[in-house]
Amino acid sequence: MIKYYRFCLENxxxxxxxxxxxxxxxxxxxLYDVGSRDEDPELTGLAHLFExxxxxxxxxxxxxxxxxxxxGGENNAFTTEDITDYYITVPETNIETGFWLESDRxxxxxxxxxxxxxxxxxxxxxxxxxxxxxxYGDALLLLRSLAYKVHPYRWPTIGREVSxxxxxxxxxxxxxxxxxxxxxxxxxTLTGNITPDxxxxxxxxxxxxIGKRNVKQRKLPKEPVQxxxxxxDAERDVPASAIYKAWHTGPRRSKDFYVLDLITDLxxxxxxxxxxxxxxxxxxxxxxxxxxxxxxxxPGMMILHGRLMKGVDIHLAEESINQVIRDLKKRYPSxxxxxxxxxxxxxxxxxxxxxILNKAMSLSYFELLGNTDLINNEIYEFRKTNKRMxxxxxxxxxxxxxxxxxxxxxxxxx
Amino acid sequence: MTRSKRIQPAxxxxxxxxxxxxxxxxxxxxxxxxxxxxxxxDLVRMEFIFSAGKIKEDRPLLASTTNMMLxxxxxxxxxxxxxxxxxxxxxxxxLSAERDKAGISVVLINRYLEKILELIREILFLxxxxxxxxxxxxxxxxxxxxxxxxxxxxxxxxQLFESIFGKRHPYGRKLVPEDFNxxxxxxxxxxxxxxxSPSDMAVIVxxxxxxxxxxxxxxxxxEMHPGAxxxxxxxxxxxxxxxxxVHKNKSGALQTAIRxxxxxxxxxxxxxxxxxxLNTILGGYFSSRLMKNIREDKGYTYGISSSVSSLDLSxxxxxxxxxxxxxxxxxxxEIYKEIRLLQKKPVGRxxxxxxxNYILGEMVRMFDGxxxxxxxxxxxxxxxxxxxxxxxxxxxxxxxxxxxxxxLAATYYNTDELHEITAG
Numbered sequence: 001m002i003k004y005y006r007f008c009l010e011n012x013x014x015x016x017x018x019x020x021x022x023x024x025x026x027x028x029x030x031l032y033d034v035g036s037r038d039e040d041p042e043l044t045g046l047a048h049l050f051e052x053x054x055x056x057x058x059x060x061x062x063x064x065x066x067x068x069x070x071x072g073g074e075n076n077a078f079t080t081e082d083i084t085d086y087y088i089t090v091p092e093t094n095i096e097t098g099f100w101l102e103s104d105r106x107x108x109x110x111x112x113x114x115x116x117x118x119x120x121x122x123x124x125x126x127x128x129x130x131x132x133x134x135x136y137g138d139a140l141l142l143l144r145s146l147a148y149k150v151h152p153y154r155w156p157t158i159g160r161e162v163s164x165x166x167x168x169x170x171x172x173x174x175x176x177x178x179x180x181x182x183x184x185x186x187x188x189t190l191t192g193n194i195t196p197d198x199x200x201x202x203x204x205x206x207x208x209x210i211g212k213r214n215v216k217q218r219k220l221p222k223e224p225v226q227x228x229x230x231x232x233d234a235e236r237d238v239p240a241s242a243i244y245k246a247w248h249t250g251p252r253r254s255k256d257f258y259v260l261d262l263i264t265d266l267x268x269x270x271x272x273x274x275x276x277x278x279x280x281x282x283x284x285x286x287x288x289x290x291x292x293x294x295x296x297x298x299p300g301m302m303i304l305h306g307r308l309m310k311g312v313d314i315h316l317a318e319e320s321i322n323q324v325i326r327d328l329k330k331r332y333p334s335x336x337x338x339x340x341x342x343x344x345x346x347x348x349x350x351x352x353x354x355x356i357l358n359k360a361m362s363l364s365y366f367e368l369l370g371n372t373d374l375i376n377n378e379i380y381e382f383r384k385t386n387k388r389m390x391x392x393x394x395x396x397x398x399x400x401x402x403x404x405x406x407x408x409x410x411x412x413x414x
Numbered sequence: 415m416t417r418s419k420r421i422q423p424a425x426x427x428x429x430x431x432x433x434x435x436x437x438x439x440x441x442x443x444x445x446x447x448x449x450x451x452x453x454x455x456d457l458v459r460m461e462f463i464f465s466a467g468k469i470k471e472d473r474p475l476l477a478s479t480t481n482m483m484l485x486x487x488x489x490x491x492x493x494x495x496x497x498x499x500x501x502x503x504x505x506x507x508x509l510s511a512e513r514d515k516a517g518i519s520v521v522l523i524n525r526y527l528e529k530i531l532e533l534i535r536e537i538l539f540l541x542x543x544x545x546x547x548x549x550x551x552x553x554x555x556x557x558x559x560x561x562x563x564x565x566x567x568x569x570x571x572x573q574l575f576e577s578i579f580g581k582r583h584p585y586g587r588k589l590v591p592e593d594f595n596x597x598x599x600x601x602x603x604x605x606x607x608x609x610x611s612p613s614d615m616a617v618i619v620x621x622x623x624x625x626x627x628x629x630x631x632x633x634x635x636x637e638m639h640p641g642a643x644x645x646x647x648x649x650x651x652x653x654x655x656x657x658x659x660v661h662k663n664k665s666g667a668l669q670t671a672i673r674x675x676x677x678x679x680x681x682x683x684x685x686x687x688x689x690x691x692l693n694t695i696l697g698g699y700f701s702s703r704l705m706k707n708i709r710e711d712k713g714y715t716y717g718i719s720s721s722v723s724s725l726d727l728s729x730x731x732x733x734x735x736x737x738x739x740x741x742x743x744x745x746x747x748e749i750y751k752e753i754r755l756l757q758k759k760p761v762g763r764x765x766x767x768x769x770x771n772y773i774l775g776e777m778v779r780m781f782d783g784x785x786x787x788x789x790x791x792x793x794x795x796x797x798x799x800x801x802x803x804x805x806x807x808x809x810x811x812x813x814x815x816x817x818x819x820x821x822l823a824a825t826y827y828n829t830d831e832l833h834e835i836t837a838g
Contacts, residue, residue, distance in 0.1 A: 020454060022452065022453065022454050022783070023782055023783065024431070024778050024781075024782060025778060025779065025782050060420065061422075063701075065700050065701045066701055066768055067422065067425075069699065069700075069701055069768050069769075069771065069772040069775070070425055070767065070768050070771050070772070071425050071428070071771065071775070072428035072771050072772065072774055072775025072776075072778060073775055074772075074775065074776070074779065089779060090775065091428050091775055091778050093426040093428070094423075094425055094426055094428065096423035097422070097423050097425060099423075100420075100422055100423050104420075117713070118710065118711070118712070118713035119713070120713070121712075121713030121714070122709055122713050122715070122716055123716075125669070125713075125714070125715050125716040125736070125737065125738060126716035128668045128669050128736075128738065129669060129715075129716045129717075129736050130716075132668055133566065133667060133668040133669045133736075134565060135561050135564040135565065136561075237666065238561070238564065239557065239560035239561055239563070239564060240557055240560070240561070269501065270497065270500070270501040271485075271497035271500075271501070272494065272497040272498035272500070272501045277494055280554070281493070281494065281550070284550055284553070287553075287554045287557035287558060288554075288558070307557070307561070309553060309554075309557060310553075310557065336502070339502065340498065340501050340502040341501075343501075343502060343503065343504035344501050344502075344504050346504055346523075347457075347504030347505070347506065347521075347522070347523055348504075348506075350455050350456070350457055350523060351455075351457065351506065351521055353455060354453060354454065354455040354457055354783065354785070355783065356782075
């Protein structure tokens with residue numbers, strides 16, 4: 001059991017502490033409740049670009065990384081559709097340096113034109129390196145734009161297009177900071193070799209003086225219910241064709257969430273998943289295939305994608321996927337198969353909780369969801385799922401009219 | 415906010431302290447088992463290691479294919495059955511064949527230990543290498559390979575290894591599509607018989623090790639006849655290509671991958687810790703010279719790094735990045751500029767202090783938790799070294815002076831010896 005303490009400062013900063021004396025380190029995680037869903041549709045990629053700028057230093061601390069490295073620490077950050085998360089691990093004796101740095105950049109940033117220009121260029125290179133210059137790299141970007149018409153999930157965290165990143169100006173950056181970066185819009189989690197008392201004293205000392213800010217109210221357009229199937233074809237110079245499918249699902253907090261998660265485990269959990277067993281091993285139609293849920297806070301997606309073996313007809317390949325899906329709705333999984341995916345889920349949670357940084361990230365995220373106890377209850381939630389629920393939830397979401405399909409066709413002749 | 419509260423906290427010295435030692439336990443047949451007992455969760459990780467890496471293969475793909483086929487059917491279980499049992503017991507296993515070593519690692523919950531040991535024994539010592547599964551695997555591998563051939567970073571890395579280790583050496587040899595037609599079950603069986611023998615096995619167990627774990631290991635692996643260690647290995651000549659600059663064209667690429675590197679010393683060499691420190695300064699952490707210059711000052715790339723790695727018969731160092739085509743030349747020039755600067759101008763005190771503490775912090779992370787300790791143990795054990803390597807390393811980090819770094823840069827980063835590969 002993971003024991004944690006929770007408190008809230010007057011300025012609204014929520015704090016979680018979990019002491020793990022077995023580690024010589026402390027992990028410090030700050031989650032800001034802002035992601036790419038909070039962006040202007042004409043200025044996408046801003047939340048992620050902003051994450052880069054958070055390392056640009058302040059008027060008081062010109063270089064964020066060096067003092068932390070001097071303290072023996074390491075840090076990084078990531079941005080998703082929903083959140084921006086900054087994390088540090090540092091030897092226990094030097095945790096105060098982490099407090100000093102993180103509270104400083106929460107107070108205010110040094111918005112320099114030069115830093116902005118450089119990070120725009122860095123992020124553009126990131127766009128190329130991770131998406132546009134990779135085989136199949138733009139497929140999920142296309143799928144997203146097909147599945148969502150209104151909600152900001154229609155664009156990816158990296159941005160809808162490179163030009164959005166190059167067009168950002170300093171005023172927009174400043175406004176973004178003061179409307180989203182605030183103690184009352186953040187969750188600070190400390191795990192590892194720290195007592196709750198020490199965490200309380202240090203948090204008050206360093207974050208206490210930062211004033212509450214007016215955080216921009218989130219008013220996101222609701223994605224209308226999809227009523228008919230959507231299809232898109234893309235032709236690319238890749239070695240083999242691929243199929244991508246997305247079904248709309250409920251939000252992260254929906255009661256169906258763990259059932260859907262379990263369904264993707266039945267389909268694609270490990271080498272013994274149904275898709276791999278049937279379509280890769282037995283029928284040899286795909287070289288690889290995967291399925292997962294996006295776990296977004298607003299209504300998300302279940303995504304399934306596979307790369308075809310050479311010479312396989314794409315319609316036949318899709319029909320083979322549909323057959324696996326139909327089977328889910330028609331026939332209850334065996335007790336053995338249900339037990340298998342539940343056991344595997346349990347191990348994956350235990351493995352994740354064997355690391356102080358993972359524990360810090362999970363605690364922050366569950367706190368944001370309003371259910372911090374999930375750190376201990378997730379396994380139980382997952383275990384509650386039964387086979388009748390699998391058939392019902394499959395029938396509810398995995399339908400043609402709720403599905404977007406992308407044919408990613410190879411144009412290569414050889 | 416009062417001023418006093420904003421004063422930078424004092425930084426206390428970072429120290430690795432005492433490294434937890436692995437306890438050696440020997441099975442009845444002589445197989446060494448290293449036990450690292452710590453951790454908070456009821457988990458263990460077991461790694462079974464053999465000298466069955468690429469270096470032992472007489473044709474491309476043989477080591478990795480033998481390794482991947484281990485779980486494709488055993489005497490008792492079909493591949494589907496093996497995998498569904500592994501999943502049923504919640505175990506995460508990973509087969510791997512590296513350049514020198516090969517084997518399997520598995521993370522599991524203690525209560526299923528005995529079940530998993532039985533499966534591991536099937537996988538490691540009773541594989542059937544069925545032809546149907548082999549053919550399917552080779553087709554899949556060919557299609558993965560073809561996708562990798564479209565990635566500039568793979569094209570550049572493969573070329574670098576060929577350039578520095580030679581076209582014939584298993585460390586350097588590049589794959590061609592025809593290689594995927596050259597496997598058959600009897601080749602795999604032979605390779606398996608020679609190199610997956612208990613006499614050559616070592617086991618590393620880490621995590622919350624329950625009482626009785628060692629005796630269970632004895633039940634499953636200690637009764638086997640150890641077999642002979644194979645001694646008829648082919649010896650390959652390692653020879654760098656004469657041509658130092660190679661460009662691989664990839665039409666339509668938005669970025670060029672750059673790899674600059676050469677063979678170098680490995681962990682067994684006394685200069686290795688110093689070289690690792692030098693590498694950190696050049697490109698081994700976020701505030702490295704290369705990152706500061708090429709990413710944070712010029713914005714040419716999302717990331718640039720340099721690394722030094724050890725192999726059994728050699729070592730290599732490589733600087734890696736991907737940049738927009740128009741910045742390729744400028745980036746390469748800046749890389750050489752940074753190397754020359756390290757050869758000419760001693761590193762300043764402030765920078766050296768940061769690097770020292772950063773590396774010491776990294777070392778604390780390298781021993782945080784049982785799995786990390788096991789990884790760190792393995793990476794010295796496989797070179798015939800022990801934790802004294804890390805203590806020597808720490809001592810070097812604390813005592814190295816700027817002139818020594820300059821001298822190391824001159825010795826080990828001779829720009830005439832570096833191979834420069836671009837793909838894009």
